Structure formats: C-alpha cells, structure tokens
Amino acid sequence: MYAIIRIRGRTGIKKNIADTLDMLNLTRISHAVVIPETPSYKGMLQKAKDYITWGEVSEDTFKLLVSERGRLPGNKRVTDEYVKENTDYDSVEALAVAIYNEETTLKDSGLKPLFRLNPPRKGYENTKKTFVEGGSLGYRSEKINELLEKMI
Incomplete structure (x- = not known):
C-alpha cells in the first residue's frame, strides 16, 4: 500500500x-490517503508528483494512523466499541490490519477515506525540490513512515 x-x-x-x-481525495495541505499499488494509481502519482509525496507504508505506522487520525462521519474518533458494533473485527488494531492486508477498505468499514494530519x-x-534532491516532494519509499510519524 502507498x-x-x-x-x-x-x-x-x-x-x-x-x-x-x-480524484485522490487530496484537497488540502497535510491531508493523507492510503491506496493500493496499481498501475492506474501509479500514473496518477506521476502526474501529481510536484504536489505530493508518497511511499510504502508499514503495518505499524498504518495501525497508528488509523487509531490516532482515523475519523468517522461527523468527525468522531474511531473507537473499539464502534468497530465491534459495525464491523466483523474486535478492535481498531484488528481493523487496521485487515485494511492493510486488503481484506476490507476504509469505505466498507465506515471510516472517512482521508486522514487530516498536522504539519x-x-x-x-x-x-x-524532490526527495532525492533534499526536498519533500516525490517518491520516498520506506522513509514515508518517518514523515507520517512526525505528522501524527
């Protein structure tokens, strides 16, 4: 996942x-989304490379992202009680692992498709400048996890 x-x-x-x-649901600065690695999405990333940064997210960082910054409609936090009542999973962490392994999606579980982060x-x-040149833009592979942890 990217x-x-x-x-x-x-x-x-x-x-x-x-x-x-x-189309990527990135309407404001410091908003983040998570998408699967498909050729059509890779083309979209290349087109918008001068405005975004991306990389492969780790499972631990994704769990932290969903638990801390995941939101329900009405800007409510995701809780274990909500997850137990409305999905097939026991906790937010189990839901995050299922989403990471592409067993379900954010939309199917009732969460908003984007994460609003701090700078x-x-x-x-x-x-x-691009990430390779010492800037923030473009592809950054596993280093995206460090940036996400700074922003959560």
Missing part, C-alpha cells in the same frame, strides 16, 4: 493536476 501526503497548495496549479488530486514537527525539508 501512503500519499499532499505537500503543496492549490495556487497556480494546472487543471488536469488539480483534477488528479481531487510535520521541524517542518518540511523544501516544498519545491
């Missing part, structure tokens, strides 16, 4: 890139 975080805002953005970001502690490196 975790995607929007880094840059919407000023001066081309319409086709803005449409791609809308990272110590700030972004550079919002106009």
